[in-house]
Amino acid sequence: MPRTMFEKIWDTHVVRDEPGEIPMLYIDRHLTHEATSPQAFAGLRERRLPVHRPESVVAVIDHNVPTMPGRRLVDVIDSQSTVCIETMEDNARDFGIRLIGMNDEDQGIVHVIGPELGLSLPGMTVVCGDSHTSTHGALGIFAVGIGTSEVEHVLATQCLLQQKPRTMNIRIEGTPAHGVTAKDIALAVIRRLGTDAGTNHVIEFSGSAVRALSIEGRMTLCNMAIEAGARAGMVSPDDVTVEYVRGRLHAPAGELFERAAVQWKQLASDPGARFDTTYEVDVEGLVPQISWGTNPGMVADVTGTIPDPADAADPATRAALEQALEYMGLEAGRRVQDIPVDTVFIGSCTNSRIEDLRVAAGYVAGRQVAPDVRAIVVPGSMRVRRQAEEEGLAEIFRQAGFEWRESGCSMCIAMNGDRLKAGERCASTSNRNFEGRQGRGGRTHLVSPATAAATAVAGHFADVRHL
Ligand SMILES: CC(C)[C@H](C(=O)O)[C@@H](O)C(=O)O
Numbered sequence: 001m002p003r004t005m006f007e008k009i010w011d012t013h014v015v016r017d018e019p020g021e022i023p024m025l026y027i028d029r030h031l032t033h034e035a036t037s038p039q040a041f042a043g044l045r046e047r048r049l050p051v052h053r054p055e056s057v058v059a060v061i062d063h064n065v066p067t068m069p070g071r072r073l074v075d076v077i078d079s080q081s082t083v084c085i086e087t088m089e090d091n092a093r094d095f096g097i098r099l100i101g102m103n104d105e106d107q108g109i110v111h112v113i114g115p116e117l118g119l120s121l122p123g124m125t126v127v128c129g130d131s132h133t134s135t136h137g138a139l140g141i142f143a144v145g146i147g148t149s150e151v152e153h154v155l156a157t158q159c160l161l162q163q164k165p166r167t168m169n170i171r172i173e174g175t176p177a178h179g180v181t182a183k184d185i186a187l188a189v190i191r192r193l194g195t196d197a198g199t200n201h202v203i204e205f206s207g208s209a210v211r212a213l214s215i216e217g218r219m220t221l222c223n224m225a226i227e228a229g230a231r232a233g234m235v236s237p238d239d240v241t242v243e244y245v246r247g248r249l250h251a252p253a254g255e256l257f258e259r260a261a262v263q264w265k266q267l268a269s270d271p272g273a274r275f276d277t278t279y280e281v282d283v284e285g286l287v288p289q290i291s292w293g294t295n296p297g298m299v300a301d302v303t304g305t306i307p308d309p310a311d312a313a314d315p316a317t318r319a320a321l322e323q324a325l326e327y328m329g330l331e332a333g334r335r336v337q338d339i340p341v342d343t344v345f346i347g348s349c350t351n352s353r354i355e356d357l358r359v360a361a362g363y364v365a366g367r368q369v370a371p372d373v374r375a376i377v378v379p380g381s382m383r384v385r386r387q388a389e390e391e392g393l394a395e396i397f398r399q400a401g402f403e404w405r406e407s408g409c410s411m412c413i414a415m416n417g418d419r420l421k422a423g424e425r426c427a428s429t430s431n432r433n434f435e436g437r438q439g440r441g442g443r444t445h446l447v448s449p450a451t452a453a454a455t456a457v458a459g460h461f462a463d464v465r466h467l
């Protein structure tokens, strides 16, 4: 019987599936970071349990790190963050786990460095105590975010209790307009299907528009699957996947790689495989997308206007739209391109890979950030940072007036002191725009790196196609 990619990976990892019980899944790779692991390790200590397979676990420090160049532990913003960082260091040492620390040359956001270092490989099950673990699914991985008690369970047993998710195929067809990227596609999909469309599902993104994306673009899409409510996002492996993985630090090499590559491609969903739910999204001619509200489904065309709550289908939606407009300090009918911004943030596990920085730098080159706009670039990893420096991208950003930072989650979540002030408006390449996400009272607009760059230069939302 034809199977989906998800079913193939599930079938090779399920270790126990008895009627009336929650299935138990073997976990190949466990990534962990300082924000969600302290209680898990404390639990192991309390029960005097070792980590079952330490070599499968990699710890990284990303959420609380300062991003100022030359950062040191004394630069960490608050004592709570310092405790998180030091606790991660202690736990890694005490439990025999590899740590990629704050000043490690491979440091970066966990979802950027997993694929980048070949720690996450096609066909694996990957977990991390972090919702955007879905990002790794772009390589054909069942990658799922877990809670802290599950982190403890996986550390102790290498297994995860997981209700089998339903499968969803989102077929994306068509060719978007020039300058329109995976981020715009992701926003368009959530705008169209809603923020809970994926509930209890693992989404496979397929179709010609997905095939045309680089792995970086596919990661952006899978990253945002969580914002569509899904448990995970995936893309079937193909030649693009194989070439992305080839030569990565922890990927297999030589003959072993060639043999693995054959198997990875066989993971692709079989023709005729049945999904529980199927959607088709047409992105032919799609224009750049911008979130205007307080969830990632409240999205408008860059060429459009802010929607009018009066047009809402029901009173509840109307109230939600009104509240979002109020928080965002916007009025219905206002032209998107007339809205000025205070801050531009290029970073986060959604859009801080080398391809993102190349695209953004392409729009910035030879131009200047508008007066009164604070613009920062926070590369997703120190490897991305070094590569961007070698390619001259860092210099382009600096000359244009961007701050060029070290790697971390930074203003995506504002846990490290990089944050908006109340009332500030930000064009951000991150994935979440709920109230206060980038700092209390801050106003977040989710955009692509291209739109962020064009907006930094214009000082208001700008259409990359007319820069
Ligand atoms: C801190 C962590 C629990 C959180 C997540 O799970 O996603 C963070 O990474 C986020 O993006 O909100």
Ligand code: SF4
Pocket (backbone or CB within 6 Å): 063, 109, 110, 111, 130, 132, 348, 349, 350, 408, 409, 412, 413, 430, 431
């Ligand atoms: S960059 Fe943002 S979304 Fe990604 S893991 Fe960090 S805080 Fe979460």
